[in-house]
Amino acid sequence: MDKLTTRQRQVLNFIRRSLQKNGIAPTRAEIAEAMGFHSKNAAVDHLKALERKGFIRLHSDLSRGIQLLDGSEAAGDEVDLPVTTLPVIGSVAAGSPIEAIENVEQQVTVPDGLFRQQPTYLLRVRGDSMKDAGILDGDLIAVRKTSQAQSGQIVVARIQDEVTVKTLLIKRNRPVLMPANDAYRPIIMAPEDLTIEGVFVGLIRDAG
Amino acid sequence: MDKLTTRQRQVLNFIRRSLQKNGIAPTRAEIAEAMGFHSKNAAVDHLKALERKGFIRLHSDLSRGIQLLDGSEAAGDEVDLPVTTLPVIGSVAAGSPIEAIENVEQQVTVPDGLFRQQPTYLLRVRGDSMKDAGILDGDLIAVRKTSQAQSGQIVVARIQDEVTVKTLLIKRNRPVLMPANDAYRPIIMAPEDLTIEGVFVGLIRDAG
């Protein structure tokens, strides 16, 4: 589906709102009036563009024959949207599995799809070693559990008994954990000492 | 609500089916054809009866202006978890109210209480002027709408027709909008040129 221009989105939103409020699609004239056009044909042009881009379907010679094609239906107002409750992991006790119940600080529910990759758990960040990557002390990061990660990804890693968040780089076959803060040093490791706990897929910050 | 006759129920059901299937109400002629009438006016009579009994509303002189009133859509409205669907505001059109429906890019549902202060809307951040505050290009920030803000808060402000996110400082009774990026300059303003649209209450980032 093609991208819409601002104006086209405005028209689409007006149609959607009309449909929701009145249960009926607007006419060209109504669109023109709502948008401030002096000619109905401005609306016609937009409708053609919306149809060409696959957002609506126009039924020819049919009064108010505008049908929305993009997911959000006219009638179906509230669907039970799928949500997942994720554990928030606070400070991780040395040596314990990261997801151990003891480490669960609270539960936070997030709607599925909030992040393009579905997270497995949330981790409360301690310290500012990743502040230049926009990850601050106290932030919740969404983590997808995996033991695989690629160079360049931000990962949750375990070194011996400590859990840390860093950017993973692979240099000359050796993993390097890069902080995003000049005050910290890269950590160069032997592959066997590094355990990837998961990859960073999103972030939630509460400014209070 | 009065009781319907068998025939009236059939007509109502046809309207409902039509609406569901085509997203648009039928005309008198379509009803007549579907029911086997030889005259449109048979349909008209039924519609009048349905309106009188409170099942539909007819918009006069309006093509396909049949609105269902019975609580068919009320069903399935139950939410087990308190969530709020917030509009995501993309680029804000010059001069338009920030929350204007035309600016809405998408809707995102967040559970109540995810942020300590309940946001009014989400705003997609453009540019990196706040990167040292951990707000990056493309992030969604949660904004609580208010015209009041205190020195030190991160605010969504409007200067003439432009909307921007900055830290608000009040110095010698003059508002200063501070970026969090050395490449940008503080904006010192006359109080009357500054409109506070809301305050920053949280942030959501999708790392994809």
Next chain:
DNA sequence: AAAAACACTGTACATAGTCACAGTACCTGT
């Protein structure tokens, strides 16, 4: 038994609404 509602047919007309044609202006990518 009469009134009122139900369930239609049939004609006619005004208006609501779509859509084609013509034209202006701006902006963007090649």
Next chain:
DNA sequence: ACAGGTACTGTGACTATGTACAGTGTTTTT
């Protein structure tokens, strides 16, 4: 520099649609 998309204004033809008026016969309610 040019083609094509975007974003409109303006006119007018033609069609779709709603609705009034005038009937016919049947069933239900009072």
